[in-house]
Amino acid sequence: MTIKNLLICCLALLLAACGGTGSVRPGSADDTPVSDKGNDIVIYSLGLIDTNYRFGGKNPEAGLDCSGMVSYVYRQAAGLKVTGSAADIARQGRAISRAELRPGDLVFFNTMNRAFSHVGIYIGDGRFINAPSTNGKVRIDRLDNRYYATRFEAVRRYFD
DSSP: OOHHHHHHHHHHHHHHTTOOTTEEOTTOSSOOEEOHHHHHHHHHHHTTTTOBBOTTOEETTTEEOHHHHHHHHHHHHHOOOOOSSHHHHHHHSEEEOGGGOOTTOEEEEOOSSSTTOEEEEEEETTEEEEOOSGGGBOEEEETTSHHHHTTEEEEEEOOO
């Protein structure tokens, strides 16, 4: 783990310490309820920022693609098995509205003229972590980014 990733994890732990099971983050823009599993998923995924992108990648050492990142994080952080392509993962989750979105939920996009062709992990405040092939690193993007806003498809929940 790099120093940068260690610092990100420490910051995430400090922020997460303010929330507990079903708690509400006071002062947040959306006062989104946060679950323990959701916190664990977000914190774990923050440690993967700057991990190399690799098509078909399923672990950080070899590189990750979007579905590989989601499968890896859900398994490691929450003990949940979500596998397959982004479209396969979308079929495994419970559909929820965008208004119900909370940290740890998955957000899906149509980025290849194909339904559910990209997936990311929502971290709160309109942001999500994903492994896009563009620029080749796991990173944080915003749902209101023009590229993602026009390609947004759905939200799925896998816990609680």
